[in-house]
Amino acid sequence: MPNGIWVVIEQVKGEIRKVSLELVSKGKEFAAAKGEPLTAVILGKGIAGLADTVASYGADKVIIVEDDKLEDYTTGAYTSVLNKVIKAGDPNAVLLGNTAIGKDLAPRLAQRLGVGLASDVTGAEVDDANYLKFSRPVYAGKAYASVVLTDKPVLATVRPNTYAVAEPDASKKAEVSTETADIDAADIKAIVKEVIIAASSRPELVEANIIISGGRAMKGPENFKILEDCADVIGAAVGASRAAVDSGWIEQKFQVGQTGKVVSPTLYIACGISGAIQHLAGMGTSKVIVAINKDADANIFNVADYGIVGDLFDVVPLLTEEFKKMV
Amino acid sequence: MNFNLTEDHNMIRDMVRSFAETELAPGIEERDEEEHFGIEFWPKAAELGLAGVTFPEEYNGIGADYISYAITVEELSRVDPSFGVTISAHSSLGANPINMFGTPAQKEKYLSKLASGEHMGAFGLTESNAGTDASGTKTTAVKNADGDYVVNGSKVFITNGYYADTYVITAQMDKEKGNKGIAAFILEKGTPGFSFGKKEKKMGIRSSATYELVFEDVVIPKENLLAEEGQGFKVAMQTLDYGRIGIASQALGIAQGAFENALKYSQERIQFGQPISNFQVTQFKLADMAMKIDAARLLVYRAAFVASEHKVPVSYYAAAAKCIASEVANEVAREAVQIYGGYGYTREYPVERFLRDAKITEIYEGTSEVQRMVVSSKVLKDGPVL
Amino acid sequence: MGNIVVAIKQVFDTEAVIAISGGKISDQGVKLVVNPFDEFAIEEALKIKEAGGADEVTIVSVGGEKAPEAIRTALAMGADKGIHVDISSLGVIDEFVAAEYLAKAIATVPYDLVLAGRIAIDDGSSQVAVRAAEVLGIPSVSSILKLDIAGSTATVSREIDGGTETIEIPIPALFTAQKGLNEPRLPSMMGIMKAKKKDLTVLTPADLGVDATAKSNVLEYSLPPARAAGKKLTGEAADTAAELAKLLREEAKVI
Numbered sequence: 023m024p025n026g027i028w029v030v031i032e033q034v035k036g037e038i039r040k041v042s043l044e045l046v047s048k049g050k051e052f053a054a055a056k057g058e059p060l061t062a063v064i065l066g067k068g069i070a071g072l073a074d075t076v077a078s079y080g081a082d083k084v085i086i087v088e089d090d091k092l093e094d095y096t097t098g099a100y101t102s103v104l105n106k107v108i109k110a111g112d113p114n115a116v117l118l119g120n121t122a123i124g125k126d127l128a129p130r131l132a133q134r135l136g137v138g139l140a141s142d143v144t145g146a147e148v149d150d151a152n153y154l155k156f157s158r159p160v161y162a163g164k165a166y167a168s169v170v171l172t173d174k175p176v177l178a179t180v181r182p183n184t185y186a187v188a189e190p191d192a193s194k195k196a197e198v199s200t201e202t203a204d205i206d207a208a209d210i211k212a213i214v215k216e217v218i219i220a221a222s223s224r225p226e227l228v229e230a231n232i233i234i235s236g237g238r239a240m241k242g243p244e245n246f247k248i249l250e251d252c253a254d255v256i257g258a259a260v261g262a263s264r265a266a267v268d269s270g271w272i273e274q275k276f277q278v279g280q281t282g283k284v285v286s287p288t289l290y291i292a293c294g295i296s297g298a299i300q301h302l303a304g305m306g307t308s309k310v311i312v313a314i315n316k317d318a319d320a321n322i323f324n325v326a327d328y329g330i331v332g333d334l335f336d337v338v339p340l341l342t343e344e345f346k347k348m349v
Numbered sequence: 350m351n352f353n354l355t356e357d358h359n360m361i362r363d364m365v366r367s368f369a370e371t372e373l374a375p376g377i378e379e380r381d382e383e384e385h386f387g388i389e390f391w392p393k394a395a396e397l398g399l400a401g402v403t404f405p406e407e408y409n410g411i412g413a414d415y416i417s418y419a420i421t422v423e424e425l426s427r428v429d430p431s432f433g434v435t436i437s438a439h440s441s442l443g444a445n446p447i448n449m450f451g452t453p454a455q456k457e458k459y460l461s462k463l464a465s466g467e468h469m470g471a472f473g474l475t476e477s478n479a480g481t482d483a484s485g486t487k488t489t490a491v492k493n494a495d496g497d498y499v500v501n502g503s504k505v506f507i508t509n510g511y512y513a514d515t516y517v518i519t520a521q522m523d524k525e526k527g528n529k530g531i532a533a534f535i536l537e538k539g540t541p542g543f544s545f546g547k548k549e550k551k552m553g554i555r556s557s558a559t560y561e562l563v564f565e566d567v568v569i570p571k572e573n574l575l576a577e578e579g580q581g582f583k584v585a586m587q588t589l590d591y592g593r594i595g596i597a598s599q600a601l602g603i604a605q606g607a608f609e610n611a612l613k614y615s616q617e618r619i620q621f622g623q624p625i626s627n628f629q630v631t632q633f634k635l636a637d638m639a640m641k642i643d644a645a646r647l648l649v650y651r652a653a654f655v656a657s658e659h660k661v662p663v664s665y666y667a668a669a670a671k672c673i674a675s676e677v678a679n680e681v682a683r684e685a686v687q688i689y690g691g692y693g694y695t696r697e698y699p700v701e702r703f704l705r706d707a708k709i710t711e712i713y714e715g716t717s718e719v720q721r722m723v724v725s726s727k728v729l730k731d732g733p734v735l
Numbered sequence: 736m737g738n739i740v741v742a743i744k745q746v747f748d749t750e751a752v753i754a755i756s757g758g759k760i761s762d763q764g765v766k767l768v769v770n771p772f773d774e775f776a777i778e779e780a781l782k783i784k785e786a787g788g789a790d791e792v793t794i795v796s797v798g799g800e801k802a803p804e805a806i807r808t809a810l811a812m813g814a815d816k817g818i819h820v821d822i823s824s825l826g827v828i829d830e831f832v833a834a835e836y837l838a839k840a841i842a843t844v845p846y847d848l849v850l851a852g853r854i855a856i857d858d859g860s861s862q863v864a865v866r867a868a869e870v871l872g873i874p875s876v877s878s879i880l881k882l883d884i885a886g887s888t889a890t891v892s893r894e895i896d897g898g899t900e901t902i903e904i905p906i907p908a909l910f911t912a913q914k915g916l917n918e919p920r921l922p923s924m925m926g927i928m929k930a931k932k933k934d935l936t937v938l939t940p941a942d943l944g945v946d947a948t949a950k951s952n953v954l955e956y957s958l959p960p961a962r963a964a965g966k967k968l969t970g971e972a973a974d975t976a977a978e979l980a981k982l983l984r985e986e987a988k989v990i
Contacts (some may be wrong), residue, residue, distance in 0.1 A: 074762075123896075125875070133834060168955045170951070211904055213892070216901040226896050256990060280856055332975055356807060358926045360811055
């Protein structure tokens with residue numbers, strides 16, 4: 023009996039991350055191509071109700087593991103539980119989101135299982151010899167590697183926004199099983215003391231569909247208000263180049279680029295960003311790139327689908343007004 | 350023969366380049382525009398050891414060779430030629446005469462603070478009527494009843510003036526003897542009668558400090574006589590011999606900085622539907638710039654090598670390196686502006702600043718004409734250089 | 736606390752232009768540097784030591800023949816000694832194998848804390864350090880922004896999506912450093928001069944007795960398709976803004 027593809031669902035306080043639904047949607051296609059089931063694995067506390075949700079996006083089976091010790095994510099406890107359920111369930115592939123949790127969990131889990139891991143995957147296809155074949159950026163997207171893994175299960179963390187979320191169908195039901203956590207004592211070492219989620223009405227940078235970013239030409243921290251005003255009209259996240267972050271105008275967590283976040287939104291609007299190779303490495307896979315820059319020779323125009331040669335302080339507020347008329 | 354730099358040299362280059370790019374590059378246009386001396390960068394530079402590269406460890410120096418020093422000044426000047434000359438004037442002119450000619454007590458008192466960067470140094474030789482011709486020195490030193498020296502006169506164009514804590518100055522003690530009547534002294538800032546005259550408004554290196562020094566009955570204690578009475582000219586000439594390695598390195602950095610900007614720009618600037626680097630006229634400009642810089646660099650590093658070896662006098666090697674490197678800096682900076690075209694002439698882009706900064710390297714610490722005098726006297730005396 | 740081990744990797748400079756030659760990423764003319772995220776790890780170790788929290792900082796790097804340059808840079812910053820696991824005889828290794836070597840090399844010295852960068856900017860896989868912690872059997876926390884150690888407990892703040900979380904964890908443990916943890920120092924001139932006198936041990940694969948084979952294979956490398964420059968709008972700001980908004984809605988269909 024083939025044991026198909028598993029997706030590890032990431033949930034925060036009972037809310038499923040978008041990337042997990044992207045993986046259920048795409049994973050279902052892969053599983054169907056293989057003639058195998060798609061299984062969603064959900065760890066946490068008070069999460070049984072999420073089974074119907076993942077079923078509506080295409081999961082054939084759902085494995086629920088509930089435990090007080092799984093309420094907050096910790097590397098040890100999650101690795102312990104997943105290692106056991108994966109060994110018992112013997113899937114052919116396990117997919118996770120390349121999120122803060124996915125990046126922390128997957129390598130540890132891979133080593134415990136004694137298998138390979140394809141990280142930060144931006145493309146995958148079914149492969150006869152190796153089950154799945156992955157495409158992943160190296161050198162922050164300046165090149166791509168085509169990667170296969172030799173052992174089962176095939177493990178991958180997939181970059182958010184790589185795949186679309188399917189239309190949910192509430193009539194779809196999944197076969198739900200519940201496992202006990204049975205966490206090894208040796209794996210319970212970390213205690214989560216505090217979780218601070220920054221209050222923001224804007225989407226998380228790596229998951230955002232639209233990002234509007236500012237660079238050196240922003241001239242100071244106060245001017246990011248111009249970008250925020252625009253972002254709030256179109257539901258965008260605000261990002262920044264390294265120059266702006268290193269000048270202390272905006273927090274580091276907003277940095278896009280080789281030494282910051284790597285993003286792949288539908289629309290990326292670069293304002294006053296010259297387009298250094300390190301920045302392009304962080305946003306080069308965006309579907310549509312817009313550049314607004316005073317310097318007609320700025321490198322960013324070489325990758326932009328649409329460019330405006332002009333002062334961002336003139337253009338962006340006017341653009342915001344235009345967007346207001348539309349949405 | 351080995352043209353490879355050591356791992357230490359490469360690490361020093363990386364370190365100084367990082368310092369220059371992260372600390373000096375931001376705000377460089379404003380500092381140039383406002384003639385603001387970058388004193389705020391001094392403590393960090395000192396902490397990194399940039400103030401005492403070639404000086405002995407026993408006096409808080411680093412004990413590195415002159416190539417390390419050349420690389421340091423080159424990398425600073427690649428980004429900020431004004432800060433490059435600040436370090437060069439401090440090290441080569443302010444501290445090195447004390448290192449070369451000072452007594453152990455003078456080194457302990459002054460060099461140890463200069464090499465650590467706790468103090469900044471400067472050098473006062475040039476006067477309004479004594480430029481290339483040092484024998485025209487009008488500043489006088491007269492021995493008083495205590496055996497101390499009373500100095501009167503003034504010095505002009507003094508790099509690091511006002512900001513430096515310690516000044517090595519020259520003064521005439523016996524006009525009859527001409528150059529052989531000159532003595533050199535270590536003078537502390539704050540000594541009564543020692544003040545600063547006007548700050549020069551300059552064409553280039555505008556964020557370096559250039560001041561007039563004024564001496565009105567300044568009493569310099571006898572223990573601050575450097576070398577002996579009558580040896581001041583020798584102190585100055587030998588100081589300049591080594592100092593020229595610093596200016597040659599500054600010129601090299603200017604050429605490199607201008608070239609890198611022009612190279613990048615030529616690949617980005619689109620005319621007739623393609624980057625201008627596709628046109629042979631630009632390619633040949635870039636080739637000439639690259640070759641000239643390469644030639645200059647070999648001369649500068651060779652002079653530094655000779656200075657480290659201490660086997661033969663450095664004067665010819667330093668003069669040749671300084672003369673060629675300073676001329677290359679001017680040629681390369683001029684071509685860089687040309688590659689930028691109209692934009693290159695504006696202050697939006699850095700190449701016009703490099704061009705303005707380059708000019709002084711053909712003038713200070715011996716004009717190109719003085720360097721040719723040094724070179725020609727060598728070849729006329731010893732025959733062709735091999 | 737006694738010894739801190741910092742795992743570092745030598746990588747291409749972020750300015751490097753990537754070219755593929757003979758199916759491999761070409762290192763021709765590429766400047767090699769300490770992985771920028773590893774610099775945060777080195778800095779944190781040095782800060783702990785300077786504050787009296789550790790006796791010695793050991794640098795470990797699994798890499799080819801040029802890796803000692805990166806180790807020397809860390810020694811010039813102030814680390815005490817280095818261990819180079821020279822894998823130039825092994826050819827291409829994957830994260831699974833690298834982690835085995837790294838863990839074995841770390842285990843050759845006593846340690847209370849292991850630090851590394853959260854990601855290496857070359858392969859970008861964010862795996863080896865965490866895998867090594869698993870091999871060593873010590874807990875790990877990724878992407879930390881703050882580290883405090885009191886007795887045998889570390890309190891770390893780590894970056895999570897949309898915020899931070901604070902975790903208490905016993906040491907020995909491994910932490911990977913995120914930008915923001917500290918401001919890495921430059922090696923000083925004196926540090927550079929002293930670095931070459933510091934102890935740098937070279938270990939061969941045979942010395943470590945690792946028995947591991949790669950679990951992943953790179954089939955090929957490719958360059959991303961070049962993005963063609965698109966429409967450049969010039970003119971009055973109001974006109975270009977209106978035109979752009981219209982294009983984004985009607986042509987690109989992204990608004």
